Amino acid sequence: MTDVLTFGETMALLTPHQVGLLRHADSLAVGIAGAESNVAIGLARLGASVRWIGRVGDDEFGRLITMTLRGEGVDVRAVVDPDGPTALMLKEQRMSRATRVVYYRAHSAGSRLSPADVDEASIASARVLHVSGITAALSASARDAVLTAVTHARAAGVLVSLDVNHRSALWDAATAAPVYRELVAASDIVFATEAEASMIVDGSDAVSLARALSGLGPSAVIVKRGSLGAVAVIDGQDHVVPPIPVTAIDSVGAGDAFAAGYLAGLCADESPEACLALAARTGAFAVTVRGDWEGAPTRDELVLLDAAPDEVAR
Amino acid sequence: MTDVLTFGETMALLTPHQVGLLRHADSLAVGIAGAESNVAIGLARLGASVRWIGRVGDDEFGRLITMTLRGEGVDVRAVVDPDGPTALMLKEQRMSRATRVVYYRAHSAGSRLSPADVDEASIASARVLHVSGITAALSASARDAVLTAVTHARAAGVLVSLDVNHRSALWDAATAAPVYRELVAASDIVFATEAEASMIVDGSDAVSLARALSGLGPSAVIVKRGSLGAVAVIDGQDHVVPPIPVTAIDSVGAGDAFAAGYLAGLCADESPEACLALAARTGAFAVTVRGDWEGAPTRDELVLLDAAPDEVAR
Amino acid sequence: MTDVLTFGETMALLTPHQVGLLRHADSLAVGIAGAESNVAIGLARLGASVRWIGRVGDDEFGRLITMTLRGEGVDVRAVVDPDGPTALMLKEQRMSRATRVVYYRAHSAGSRLSPADVDEASIASARVLHVSGITAALSASARDAVLTAVTHARAAGVLVSLDVNHRSALWDAATAAPVYRELVAASDIVFATEAEASMIVDGSDAVSLARALSGLGPSAVIVKRGSLGAVAVIDGQDHVVPPIPVTAIDSVGAGDAFAAGYLAGLCADESPEACLALAARTGAFAVTVRGDWEGAPTRDELVLLDAAPDEVAR
């Protein structure tokens, strides 16, 4: 029995070592990134068992992805695609305030995901299926894979978790919104930012947006507000999640860590309050380290959030 | 037709990669720096055409300077001087609060600039001649070059822009002040810090200093106040330039970026208000990236100043 | 008047810092590479004036390419293509004996070159047009660009130089051979390896291959034999070019440096023997430094080839 099954595209991530124009970088750090695999690693560190399904190219970056995910204890089911290369993502911090991302993602292995890659048996043996809106944006076949997987999950009584994760570089809001609406309606748990929620429902603030999303079907809706915390409507009950003050070093991946925290609590049969607290603390912890997922904490490490600055354990 | 012609000494710049004593640095980053070429690059990025004239040694650092400036789209007229090496500048951030600079600049190629290097035709074909007080401090022949160039410009109806740029390591205030006064009187546009203005005129605050400098002749005087913004007197009119809040990573080069922004606006026939706003935004942007000029923005990039922290475009 | 005009695709080049699997690399060095721009830089260093035409993406890698080429003194005419990204090339030295290359080149800006990009006036004002078989392999429009440019050159009495440069990753031999044959027939100067020559003509050894290529039309044919030197047939005369013994550090780019040396001699009106010697020495020099073009010598530096190992000039 797997706690969480997730699937999507994971890319090689290349980033300059310093703030500034990419063209001035002498060298690029090499890593991997992908919203769903970020969640998978976050869950594994918090003690959940998790399987990730995806396609990678028959190339070194593909092997980097499977090597890294396996090293993190994720059960990897990777189709090696001879016809599409592993996608690349270049992340440039142009200035202290703005990060820019460029993709080499067209015709990539990961975007060639199709319903056949996500086997029904894997879905049926999981407690939670976690999907994101990014996969739905990659290609028609990838969108089919998401919708088919969700259908299988519902049929098998497996909880469906959705992180909307809108990417304007992949599709525009008008195309995306109806797909998001369909996915929200078929989900049990939904994570969205205020901006994303506004693409799907109307609402004047985070709480009203959460309630409106909740009205579409999901038993749990969490609307994230960045450094302002989050609000949630779970089983009809409103929740306010206060922010955890930290020195943010890299806010990319915060949402994935948040989702991982929530789902880890759920798989440990914790209360909604405990799930939300774990989500908030995991998300806050993750932004204190550079990288989309590298900073993800174990449960033991979360106590460091309560340390005074620069406290040394020795 | 060139928008801006500038000339001066550009040096190889060596900097440790981390805060602390230079003697503990394992290696030094290699780059270039020079107030006038910083302005030239800033202008080129903002879309202006710009020519830089200077002398470099017949050595790799000299070739680094021409390679870098050409790469940035500056029209380089570099005299290769067989008799003087390219100057070096060592920039050590001794602690989080203080940067120390050491020059290997004596008898350098750049300091051997003379009136013959700055040809009248180049000056006559530009809209603006931009000079700085640093060049006047380098040597007698370099000072002559500045004064002669200014004379040529005035004769040809070319606007003269001056950044006072006092360097106490090169000359003392008593020697410098009369030269500054002469240059201000011959300039159309003057950039100075409050401290520099106080070396030249009397005044109780930035506004009164700007007015006093204005009284010496220039139609536009801008007195810079660092993180407090700037004030200006342009065509007899007072202007207050509010600061742009940013997370400063390296404040060296802010003044050069500011001047580049102002002159770029001028060459695009923008209003004084627009020139000052462009100056302020360019200066603010530049300090968000390490390096004297590496962070200089294009006009398109300036919008990033308005982004929320760590916003990712993807 | 430009000595040499060349055009083609230049890519961002990413390479691990050490021998071994790419997936074990912590970071990748960033540079640029492209057969024709390698030749352009080689020529510029040897004192020739050279123009490079190409398409780059509207991205940082595109700006890196124009920045680097301009910095090297090449006259760059780059079309910024909003619809295709700058291509990437990953170069992994898998082991001490074998280098592997992967391209992210599909639908790239550079591959979208078309006849319209290579203007007749540029061609007519050059002494030599240099093209390579790589460009012909990129796309139909790029192939058209090569053929059209060659036609223009012949019409204008401009010498045509061709480096066959077969890339099996871009097209197969059967498709390529007739194109090569057509290009050879239209060229004045042809560079080919023994393997490439064998794709076009029959011959039992380098000399007979050179003669056979020569029979197709070109007045000068050079068949390169790697560390064994080269043979040439120039104006009906056979030449043997002995190898220059060096410690090779990176043999990629040797052929481009060789071509640059030959064409630089030609543009300086040197004898065939002198052109071949300059080609051989430039090629040998280039492999002593890591990088596709970074090691290219000036004429002054070629004397270092005659130094005893590790001789220090001081």
Add this chain to the structure above:
Amino acid sequence: MTDVLTFGETMALLTPHQVGLLRHADSLAVGIAGAESNVAIGLARLGASVRWIGRVGDDEFGRLITMTLRGEGVDVRAVVDPDGPTALMLKEQRMSRATRVVYYRAHSAGSRLSPADVDEASIASARVLHVSGITAALSASARDAVLTAVTHARAAGVLVSLDVNHRSALWDAATAAPVYRELVAASDIVFATEAEASMIVDGSDAVSLARALSGLGPSAVIVKRGSLGAVAVIDGQDHVVPPIPVTAIDSVGAGDAFAAGYLAGLCADESPEACLALAARTGAFAVTVRGDWEGAPTRDELVLLDAAPDEVAR
């Protein structure tokens, strides 16, 4: 069913980036090393299924070991030992000709291996049990673990493979020899250098040593001769394994790669000749890349050994 089961101590490996005294190193590269896990990775790359059992400390180096081995596709059974830290190994290349190794290994987790860690069921489900003399040298309990495992294997009809791997820093020859003799007698396959073989049996050359070891019981004995190749006695038949000429970059780990090659052939039911050839080629390939195991090849990659130097596949 696992092809090969192996166990032992794996350490964090710290190495300066350059040749020279460790005290002059600014920083140390971080990796892992261990004879048995090197063999495990080598086998996994060659397509065999392999399980590694070991103890690691409850610390980041312990987690680095499990992360790395899992990333390489090895089935890891690691006991996290709260009472012993993960061992460290410092590898300094003092000069171009000599490498020096220092251990922080006393009381380490890995040296606390005991018979209880190596479960009988794991052994019984493998085709081959591979052990090394290093484990026998670590501690009394680790030696017991080796002897017990060998006994279990023989009882279950599992092949026993032994690499003598004498480490003079861990024990002296006099203490080690009787243990080696006991292990050889209980093994089916034995790998030894000439020096190691001489500690156990008498013999005037590699062949006579192999025959003498063979006389102690093993059906296959391979005596390795470094760059001179190897000799073997398999099922009473003599074999000479010629060396594969390569440019060695780091010879550490060659023996482990050799053993992995041999066992991979065995598990693929190949002939003795094929096993020996695979061993020799795998060992030769591995030394062309820095690192104890990082250069280990897949079967597909072995063809690169036949490439001409610096041949580029593109």
Add this chain to the structure above:
Amino acid sequence: MTDVLTFGETMALLTPHQVGLLRHADSLAVGIAGAESNVAIGLARLGASVRWIGRVGDDEFGRLITMTLRGEGVDVRAVVDPDGPTALMLKEQRMSRATRVVYYRAHSAGSRLSPADVDEASIASARVLHVSGITAALSASARDAVLTAVTHARAAGVLVSLDVNHRSALWDAATAAPVYRELVAASDIVFATEAEASMIVDGSDAVSLARALSGLGPSAVIVKRGSLGAVAVIDGQDHVVPPIPVTAIDSVGAGDAFAAGYLAGLCADESPEACLALAARTGAFAVTVRGDWEGAPTRDELVLLDAAPDEVAR
């Protein structure tokens, strides 16, 4: 005549270059650290003459320690211990707020310090003997060395300075407290944090703790309060030391720098107020640079504390 004699264990210090898990670090920076040698370097930079006594292993890390301390102008008396390796310390900044330290310190050379290593003549020729509670925690023989040295000092009329420096990783509070009490009673000058003071005496706040410690005998007691400053009782007089506001980059070593400042003032015969001010400024300065001691200032450099942020001296 030496101003200050100190002794203890100095370790090789390995630290990742970035915030995050040690297992994700590609490489580790190499340095040295030890509370007493940190104080020694701090004193040397402030102009005092200082001798450090310790044991190091017969290994490169031991030679790194003596090389570094000698390079800093400390008079090093290091016993090279053939039977114990030099200890290691790994310092991981797990997140922006928390640093974790791991020791490889068991049976180390440094922990084998004994009374015989600290010669009576050295003590008698110093003005101040400085010891720390860490040495007392290392081993029975090291504790004897501390107690014996203190006895010798008192007999010779040499001032005894003690920094309590409790390390919970080395011993527990219950074991340590009586030793601290004995040492405080035998000391003239005592440095302690509030937490440390509370282990030894009762007190409701820093002042009452300082008074209580003072009551045990020392003529000068300083209780440090981190970023809140410090309080002191010197010759029965209360002192409040206000904090110096700085941007802290690495707070480790602040206490050692503080002690060095105080003792440097004392050896220069300055008033208690001046000693405390020098202590506070030296401690504040030290935290602005990464490293346990690398940022320690000279007296001349202290003026930089009064500079405006990023002020450039040129």
Add this chain to the structure above:
Amino acid sequence: MTDVLTFGETMALLTPHQVGLLRHADSLAVGIAGAESNVAIGLARLGASVRWIGRVGDDEFGRLITMTLRGEGVDVRAVVDPDGPTALMLKEQRMSRATRVVYYRAHSAGSRLSPADVDEASIASARVLHVSGITAALSASARDAVLTAVTHARAAGVLVSLDVNHRSALWDAATAAPVYRELVAASDIVFATEAEASMIVDGSDAVSLARALSGLGPSAVIVKRGSLGAVAVIDGQDHVVPPIPVTAIDSVGAGDAFAAGYLAGLCADESPEACLALAARTGAFAVTVRGDWEGAPTRDELVLLDAAPDEVAR
């Protein structure tokens, strides 16, 4: 009593990390270099006591020099010169076969050495005074310092050792030769290359040159022949020193190491044969590590020269 006293100019040494043009280097490694201090370090490592006298600037590079030499156990007597900066040396390996050196040495502190800096008492208390021709080339006052020191040494019965060390970048052969002749005549031990010997005396080969130099007065003359070994005439006896075969990584500093080996043997009262062997082995060892002096061996380490390639001690 000091074994060897030496003096001269030591510079900060900046070197790119890779072969190739300096202008392509992203960063420069920082170290120190100076012929006489190289010899001093070499001697200290071989167990001799040695004092180095020199002038350094009042800057971080000056402090780097004293820090490094003290760290190596050299007794440093450095005058801090407020009026001259520490000299810089840039060492570029332009290609695998040729190194180029550039100095920033004009008006440097080190070149301002004068007779007053080299005190008679220091000279009188040494067994050997070692000088080099470089110091004589730096300036008139430095030349005076050399001549005066030699005079003092002779008067005090201290042996005079001279390494000719001609630097064509500092003076031409015609100017230098008479100075060398004067110094040789006043020396007891002379080291010279064949080229240097030919500047001073006539001779058809190394042996005849050595004899001719010997005829000028020195009791020991060693003529070095690089990778061909050396010849010597000592007390009228000819000696041939065969070369030690090694893989040279950086041949700069070989001569200094050779001299250190010879003088170390002399100070240990070894025979001429033993002194020459120690010189040859020390010189050979030093070239196996990058750096002018970093590879210098201890006596214990010399045995590594006899190791088989890549032999690992563990």
